[in-house]
Amino acid sequence: MRFPNRDAVSERRSDRSAGLSRRRLLGVSGAAAAAGLAGCVDLPTTLGGRVDESAAVSLFHGGLRRLGYYPDETVPESVTVNWTFPINYVGHTAAKASPVPTPDGETIIFAGDNGRVHAYAPSGEKRWSTLTGATELGFHGSAAIVGDTAYIGGYDGDLYALAVDSGEIVWRTRSDELDGALAIGSSPAYHDGTLYVVSEYGSPSSGALWAIDPDTGEPTWSDDRMWGQPHPSPTIDLEAGRILAGSNDGVVYCWEYPSLEFAWAFQADADGEEREGGAFRAGAEIKGTTAAYDGYGYVGSWDDSFYCIDLEDGSEEWAFETDRSIMSNPAVDVDEEIVYMGNDDGYVFALEVASGEELWSADVGGRVIGALTVTAETVLAGSYDSHLYALDKATGDRRWRVENRGRVTSAPVPVDGRLYYAERGVFSNYYSSAETRLVEPGHASCLVSNE
Numbered sequence: 537m538r539f540p541n542r543d544a545v546s547e548r549r550s551d552r553s554a555g556l557s558r559r560r561l562l563g564v565s566g567a568a569a570a571a572g573l574a575g576c577v578d579l580p581t582t583l584g585g586r587v588d589e590s591a592a593v594s595l596f597h598g599g600l601r602r603l604g605y606y607p608d609e610t611v612p613e614s615v616t617v618n619w620t621f622p623i624n625y626v627g628h629t630a631a632k633a634s635p636v637p638t639p640d641g642e643t644i645i646f647a648g649d650n651g652r653v654h655a656y657a658p659s660g661e662k663r664w665s666t667l668t669g670a671t672e673l674g675f676h677g678s679a680a681i682v683g684d685t686a687y688i689g690g691y692d693g694d695l696y697a698l699a700v701d702s703g704e705i706v707w708r709t710r711s712d713e714l715d716g717a718l719a720i721g722s723s724p725a726y727h728d729g730t731l732y733v734v735s736e737y738g739s740p741s742s743g744a745l746w747a748i749d750p751d752t753g754e755p756t757w758s759d760d761r762m763w764g765q766p767h768p769s770p771t772i773d774l775e776a777g778r779i780l781a782g783s784n785d786g787v788v789y790c791w792e793y794p795s796l797e798f799a800w801a802f803q804a805d806a807d808g809e810e811r812e813g814g815a816f817r818a819g820a821e822i823k824g825t826t827a828a829y830d831g832y833g834y835v836g837s838w839d840d841s842f843y844c845i846d847l848e849d850g851s852e853e854w855a856f857e858t859d860r861s862i863m864s865n866p867a868v869d870v871d872e873e874i875v876y877m878g879n880d881d882g883y884v885f886a887l888e889v890a891s892g893e894e895l896w897s898a899d900v901g902g903r904v905i906g907a908l909t910v911t912a913e914t915v916l917a918g919s920y921d922s923h924l925y926a927l928d929k930a931t932g933d934r935r936w937r938v939e940n941r942g943r944v945t946s947a948p949v950p951v952d953g954r955l956y957y958a959e960r961g962v963f964s965n966y967y968s969s970a971e972t973r974l975v976e977p978g979h980a981s982c983l984v985s986n987e
Contacts, residue, residue: 591683592639596723597865597907597947600772601828604867604909609950611914611926612985614936618954619660623648624942624978627963628691630676630721630767631863631906634947635956635980638681638700644949644956645686645700646980649674653688653698658954660982664703668696673719677769678947680724680731682750689720689733697753709753714746715760721767722781722825726750728794732772734781736765740812743783745770745791757796762789763816768835768865773828776847780828782835785811786820790850800850804837823863825907827875829889834875836862842877842885844892854892856885865907865947867915869929876915876929878904884917884927898932900925907947916955918944924957924983942978955983 597604624632626649633647643663646654651671655663670690679688685706686698693711698704711717717735724733731748743762746755764784772779772793780790786804791797808819820839827834832853833845838861844853860880867876874895878884880903886895902920909916914935915927920943926935942960949956961978965971 593726594636594639594681595725596634596636596678596680596769597825597827600725600727600774602769602771602825602865603827603829603870604865604907604947605869606909606911606950607871609911610953611911611916611935611950611955612953612987614986615926615938615955615983616986617938618982618984620979620981621654621656621662622977623652623654623958623980624674624961625650625974626673627961627966627972627974628673628676631945632958632960632978633675634678634907635949635958636679636681636686637949637951637956641951643700644951645679645681646956646958647675647677647679647688649676651675651690651692653679653686653696653703654980655700655703656980658952658982666698666703666705668705669694669708676721676767678723680726682726685750687724687726687731687750689722689724689735691719691721693717693719693735695720695724695733695748695753697750707753709748709755713753713755715744715758718765722769724748725770725772725779727772727774730756732770732779734762734766734768734770736767738765740815741765741784742812745779745781745789747796759791759796759798761798763787763812764821767823768825771826771828771833773831773833773847776828776831778828778847780826780833780847782822782824782826784821784823785816786822786837786839787816788822788826788833788835788845788850790847802843802845802850802852804841804843805839807839823905824865827866827868829868829870829875832889834866834868834877834889836864836866836877836879838862840879842866842887842892844889856887856892856894858883858885863903863905867908867910869910872929874929876908876910878908878917880905882919882921884908884915884925884932886915886929886932896932898925898927898934900927902943906945909948909950911950916948916950918946918948918957918959922959924948924955938983940979940981941976953985957981
């Protein structure tokens with residue numbers, strides 16, 4: 537374990553050279569893209585002021601700071617499967633999209649890897665299912681719900697807005713409007729009338745943070761300085777005045793918020809082969825979304841370390857070394873000041889937020905690549921061993937586990953005594969040279985108390 541004040545502090549990265557950048561930096565003044573309205577092919581492009589400042593908001597991993605903390609939710613002592621439905625059919629290695637409840641908890645939005653977005657009632661009644669254009673690899677990022685609209689990015693590079701009550705696609709910002717985005721694996725953040733989302737690109741392998749008008753889908757600003765194809769969702773810490781996201785180059789990029797002036801970049805210990813003509817190295821990919829608490833960001837890397845980063849200047853406060861790479865999104869209990877994270881060694885760790893000291897670790901039988909969740913008394917973690925685990929958050933002792941068909945890689949989401957999550961499909965020959973075949977689709981599930 538490495539402790540505070542490492543000498544090397546990441547320096548602010550410069551904009552790309554004109555020879556490598558495929559995209560332009562749009563002005564922070566919020567000027568609309570000159571290409572015109574987004575999604576102009578056979579879909580509405582304006583909602584007529586659909587989003588207002590009083591709209592209730594529900595975001596992936598519990599909010600803007602992506603803490604995964606639900607202090608008012610209680611996990612039952614024992615559970616049973618109340619209902620399931622098939623949702624995931626593709627053997628893509630990314631974590632599956634997590635369910636997101638509407639702010640009133642009366643509808644749960646699920647997104648599948650076959651391009652469908654679904655809405656279900658807590659009872660298991662299907663309210664609608666909408667087929668989008670993201671049919672090849674579907675969705676891996678989760679929806680952001682603002683009022684009566686759900687926003688979600690697809691692996692077709694498009695960003696969608698759907699009506700929560702009907703599933704109607706009310707606008708679609710196409711990849712071309714996002715400078716040819718290859719995919720959107722992140723979940724949007726929403727604050728003060730603007731959506732923020734990270735897009736991925738190929739040739740070169742890179743990414744960009746975008747600001748989007750939620751009424752029309754128009755891009756209003758972007759910064760394309762990110763290298764690697766970033767999957768993490770943007771995190772916003774209003775108290776610290778920061779918006780940040782990690783990428784596959786092992787860097788956490790940070791902008792001042794709300795000015796969107798670039799602030800700093802933190803570089804994890806990348807020591808792999810050079811990529812894009814030496815622009816970055818592999819070996820420290822950051823796949824998980826950063827959790828922000830009390831002026832610090834918490835995130836893991838493929839360099840086998842979990843970092844605490846000072847959001848003021850991007851310096852490393854501490855690093856906790858593990859035996860394997862870290863992909864999962866951490867969860868932070870802000871009342872107990874403990875951060876929980878999982879890694880590819882099949883363990884969940886509880887660490888003090890201030891020092892990084894290990895409080896406990898728990899074996900969950902397989903890799904943990906999805907987002908962790910912490911409630912009043914329980915840490916919830918999906919595993920590659922096809923179980924969902926409930927661990928006592930004070931000790932790490934197993935409370936229960938539920939067996940599933942495929943690997944559990946979405947975040948478990950607690951709502952009013954129910955737990956919602958999704959699994960991967962089951963495939964044959966997944967790691968062999970033979971043709972990979974779908975054996976059984978992955979399901980979305982709802983667990984309830986069996987008492």
